[in-house]
Amino acid sequence: MKLRYLVPLVLFLVLAGFLAVGLQRNPREVPSPLVNKRAPEFSLPRLEDPSLQHGVAQMKGKVWVANFFASWCVPCLAEHPLVTELSRSVTVVGINYKDKREDATRWLARNGNSYAMVLVDREGKVGLDYGVYGVPESYVIDKDGVIRYKQIGPITPQALQEVLLPLLKKLDA
Amino acid sequence: MRSAAAALVLALAAGTSLAQQARPLADDPALEAQVLAIAEHLRCLVCQNETIAASRADLANDLRDQIRAQLKEGRSEAQIKQYMVDRYGDFVLYTPPVRPTTWLLWAGPFILLLAMIGWLVRLLRSRGHEASAAPLADAELERARVLLGEASEADVPAGAATGPGGGAKAKTGGKASAERRS
Numbered sequence: 001m002k003l004r005y006l007v008p009l010v011l012f013l014v015l016a017g018f019l020a021v022g023l024q025r026n027p028r029e030v031p032s033p034l035v036n037k038r039a040p041e042f043s044l045p046r047l048e049d050p051s052l053q054h055g056v057a058q059m060k061g062k063v064w065v066a067n068f069f070a071s072w073c074v075p076c077l078a079e080h081p082l083v084t085e086l087s088r089s090v091t092v093v094g095i096n097y098k099d100k101r102e103d104a105t106r107w108l109a110r111n112g113n114s115y116a117m118v119l120v121d122r123e124g125k126v127g128l129d130y131g132v133y134g135v136p137e138s139y140v141i142d143k144d145g146v147i148r149y150k151q152i153g154p155i156t157p158q159a160l161q162e163v164l165l166p167l168l169k170k171l172d173a
Numbered sequence: 174m175r176s177a178a179a180a181l182v183l184a185l186a187a188g189t190s191l192a193q194q195a196r197p198l199a200d201d202p203a204l205e206a207q208v209l210a211i212a213e214h215l216r217c218l219v220c221q222n223e224t225i226a227a228s229r230a231d232l233a234n235d236l237r238d239q240i241r242a243q244l245k246e247g248r249s250e251a252q253i254k255q256y257m258v259d260r261y262g263d264f265v266l267y268t269p270p271v272r273p274t275t276w277l278l279w280a281g282p283f284i285l286l287l288a289m290i291g292w293l294v295r296l297l298r299s300r301g302h303e304a305s306a307a308p309l310a311d312a313e314l315e316r317a318r319v320l321l322g323e324a325s326e327a328d329v330p331a332g333a334a335t336g337p338g339g340g341a342k343a344k345t346g347g348k349a350s351a352e353r354r355s
Contacts, residue, residue, distance in 0.1 A: 030218055033262040098231075124235060131260035133218035133232050 032131050032150040039066075039141045040129040044119035047096055047104060054093075054119055056145060063171045064091040065164075066139045067115070068127060070099045071107035073135045079154035080111050086160060087114040090168050094118040097127050097135050140164065142171050208240050211250055215257055216265050224267065 034040075043055035067083055069076040086092055094115035096104045101120065108118065121127055130139065138151040149167055151159060212226035212233075219230040225237060236257070243253050257265045269275050309317070 027221065030264045031262060033259065128235060128239065129260065131262075133261065 029152045030133070032147075032152075034131055034139075034147050035150055037147060039139065039145050039147050040126070042126045042129065044095070044121055044126060047094075047101065047108075047118035047120050050101075050120070054117060056141075059091075059093075059141070060145055061143050062091060063143055063168060064093055064116075064141050066093050066095055066130070066141060068095045068097045068121075068130070068132050068135050068137045070097045070135050071103040072099065073097075075154040076136045077111065079136055079156075082155045082157065082160050084112060084114040086155065086164060087116070089165065091116045095126065096120050097132065098122065098124045140167060140171070204241065204244060207244055208237060211240050211244075211253055212237055214267050215254070216267055218261055218265065 039056050041056050043053045046052045046054055065086065069080075069083075083092060083094075092115055094113075094117070096118055098121070104118070104120070108115075124132070130137075134153070136151075136154050138155060139147050140149040140151075142148050148171060149163065151164070155164065209226045213224050215225040215236070217223045217225050217228035217230055217233045217236075219232050220228050223230075223233070225233045225240075239256075240253055243256065248256075254266065263269055269278060271279055
């Protein structure tokens with residue numbers, strides 16, 4: 001009989017629990033439906049030489065990271081040293097998103113270019129296929145061409161150490 | 174000086190006319206209406222409280238272009254929505270689809286409503302039970318009638334009249350005994 005009086009307390013605790021979990025999530029991070037799906041095919045011109053094209057098919061058998069960046073994007077500049085660090089353990093392909101060729105070239109000359117290759121997505125069409133809704137975004141793609149992880153927003157030191165590097169180690173094995 | 178001012182006016186005029194031409198819209202207003210009708214049901218991922226139809230974000234612009242191009246190719250609304258869901262997940266849809274993970278979302282309000290109605294019915298029933306468990310005695314009923322002014326004091330049977338009087342006496346008696354004790 002006395003238990004009846006505990007009902008409001010229990011209801012309150014359940015509600016508080018839901019709110020506590022909800023408040024710790026980042027509403028800006030929309031989970032991508034592309035994770036664990038095949039990476040959308042593309043063929044893009046290279047930044048250094050537009051006559052050369054490069055696509056997903058050529059990366060087969062390799063673990064690689066597609067990093068969408070732009071010279072006009074401030075968080076890209078912030079994550080750039082971490083991209084450089086990441087490029088020491090994996091092939092990182094830069095995809096220059098909705099940018100001018102000259103701007104991108106100058107930006108890379110000033111900030112360092114550790115990309116294995118830079119491809120140009122002038123219209124953002126490839127970005128659309130990958131569900132990019134803001135730069136920077138990075139996709140880890142495995143040897144079979146399947147997207148295994150999507151980093152939304154800049155790579156943080158924490159994301160690099162706790163998620164990206166362990167995942168790359170696992171995929172390489 | 175005057176020519177400089179004229180040049181400035183001309184430059185501004187040219188600027189505004191350019192600004193008006195900048196937005197690429199379909200030539201066909203019917204198609205444009207269709208584009209907006211679809212875009213109204215899709216969430217802009219950059220400014221999440223806006224629809225793709227309402228948002229001025231770059232991405233929303235691109236996605237509107239995408240809807241326009243796909244409609245021109247003759248694709249259906251369902252196909253276009255699927256295209257968006259394939260890239261951005263169910264989150265782009267303002268109306269979430271009904272599936273096991275969203276059952277609670279869809280049914281929740283109704284479950285809550287039914288539970289509240291059930292609780293209310295139970296409460297009302299138990300209350301009715303309490304009231305009928307203690308029916309008024311004839312004497313009490315008579316006294317209630319007197320208090321409500323429906324019957325005169327004279328009509329009240331003698332037994333009922335002693336009720337309150339006796340009670341008052343008992344009270345004063347009690348008081349007296351209390352005084353005596355002190």
